[in-house]
């Protein structure tokens with residue numbers, strides 16, 4: 001990427017005023033909100049990467065661009081900043097490893113440099129291509145100024161991630177071009193100030209038109225574009241807030257839905273009901289011309305509610321949902337919907353939104369509902385309200401800057417999750433009691449101590465939240481949503497360190513018991529464990545999935561990954577506190593492992609829902625089995641799992657899975673060949689299962705060692721994570737934590753092996 005040298009003291013260029021408008025749109029003072037449309041954000045070729053800094057405020061991540069040279073001197077870039085930005089760290093080569101344990105030591109030497117001041121590890125958490133548009137649209141409609149360095153780096157990121165052939169965007173960075181990705185990212189670029197006649201925009205627009213234009217977009221894009229005033233609300237399939245008035249016993253009441261869909265449906269339904277739209281600007285008028293194949297004035301909005309391009313239609317709407325929508329559009333809304341009921345529904349959704357904001361201090365569950373709640377507060381409380389200011393401030397935490405530009409993370413970070421794995425990695429290598437790693441581990445322990453959630457949310461049952469006292473979230477305490485496996489992995493790490501001589505007991509027994517009490521609420525009737533809550537309704541609810549682009553989004557499911565994490569956490573806990581809720585834990589573990597067996601596929605592997613794909617879940621499932629003593633030699637399930645992995649080992653000793661496996665449910669290799677992360681997962685699974693053929697394992701270990709760089713790091717390969725079957729998401733720290741875990745386990749198991 002060519003980067004223009006920016007001059008820190010340069011005066012602002014004259015505002016680019018949009019034709020036909022006399023009002024100002026953006027201010028250069030970030031945070032001002034009383035200015036009106038017309039001034040586009042300034043946009044440059046690039047920023048100077050050496051001026052960016054990531055601030056870690058007790059794990060609240062915010063990126064800052066230092067335009068002032070003095071500030072640059074006063075706040076030097078850290079190793080972590082440079083690493084995230086893709087700048088050289090200039091680290092010396094480490095002594096070449098003679099065996100896997102040396103490779104772990106080199107890896108840790110590098111990884112230690114990335115530990116952030118509050119004790120956790122941070123990372124980019126990109127991949128989905130529909131998150132940044134929500135943030136930018138929410139800025140635009142709330143008249144939030146976009147600083148030139150954001151606008152510039154958003155443009156760079158989106159250009160870097162456009163499909164090189166057709167110029168469009170997919171649902172995620174590796175996905176094929178879709179209307180969802182293209183229409184939203186094209187719009188984002190226009191809102192941050194890119195001209196419609198820029199050659200890349202001309203190309204993207206041509207692709208969008210080939211796909212049928214914006215009328216062929218899925219539900220969520222139609223929602224955002226209607227909010228923006230580029231579409232008419234009639235094109236949006238109904239999102240009635242009245243759903244929230246259903247009594248709790250109704251089988252399809254929204255409190256039973258998966259937390260993400262219900263938290264998105266909430267603000268969506270409020271805004272849909274209000275048919276709220278942004279103030280019209282010249283850019284909005286222009287987008288009405290750019291995004292459609294037909295003349296905007298002639299479009300049959302209601303008639304295109306169900307128009308969707310096949311590339312976007314991963315989960316076609318069921319006949320039941322189509323019928324419900326038809327009734328809502330043609331009968332309920334025009335003739336029956338009583339005003340008093342609408343007001344009641346809007347008030348109740350509004351109250352639930354306030355509870356979400358209060359319980360997370362405006363951090364919110366994830367960037368989709370955070371952006372929407374922001375707009376609700378703006379529409380409801382006015383531009384200068386406290387709620388608007390809080391959202392504006394907190395939404396910054398979703399942004400991430402890297403060499404390619406600025407993107408939106410899938411959550412406000414991966415803090416607790418990655419930190420827990422980092423600790424376990426050191427444990428697996430048998431290095432927790434080595435003084436060399438104590439300062440790093442102590443900081444990590446102190447971090448987990450501070451991040452444990454100490455109380456349930458107020459009004460827990462009123463806002464349908466799961467018990468969370470003693471839990472850890474995936475990201476941080478502010479977000480505060482307990483997840484079964486996040487609690488488990490963090491708890492295991494705390495126990496491991498606190499039971500290692502030399503580490504302080506920061507978390508007392510009662511707090512450990514609180515975590516266990518919460519974990520014990522997570523078992524489903526099947527025996528397995530889901531993510532945020534045990535399932536509250538059956539999978540039949542998927543017939544009401546209106547999002548089209550995602551699968552398995554309406555309710556919770558049991559997952560081998562989550563189930564295993566809980567099983568291993570409970571088992572480790574029981575070793576140290578054998579009498580606490582002994583019977584319940586034993587029964588829980590027994591039922592959970594029985595469920596793991598049921599979830600095994602006929603080919604012997606397990607389907608992974610949170611990372612790609614069979615190698616990930618099979619690693620967890622084999623660990624579950626081994627935790628009750630079932631391994632390759634004595635268990636048919638374990639043997640079949642190992643045979644499945646071995647059957648997919650590649651010639652070079654590695655494993656390689658493509659995201660297509662998540663979509664299709666079949667093992668699919670990644671076209672770029674073996675991946676260190678998947679190789680590590682498979683090897684960990686095999687070692688947990690005591691797979692007897694050491695040579696096979698050694699071959700994989702060698703591949704991981706060969707890919708390690710002289711400074712101890714591993715390079716980024718293909719994307720690792722997934723959600724809702726169709727959308728991929730990056731876990732950049734997995735290339736450190738799981739590689740080192742596999743190497744460390746091998747070193748512990750085969751102490752004399754050199755593998756060079």
Ligand code: LAN
Nearest residue numbers: 260264366368410411474483485531561610722723
């Ligand atoms: C995550 C990230 C972490 C992940 C694990 C802990 C790995 C998993 O084992 C349980 C589920 C969980 C917590 C999870 C759920 C869905 C999330 C939050 C995400 C994949 C990160 C982003 C995604 C979220 C749904 C993105 C926003 C999109 C919508 C469709 C609302």
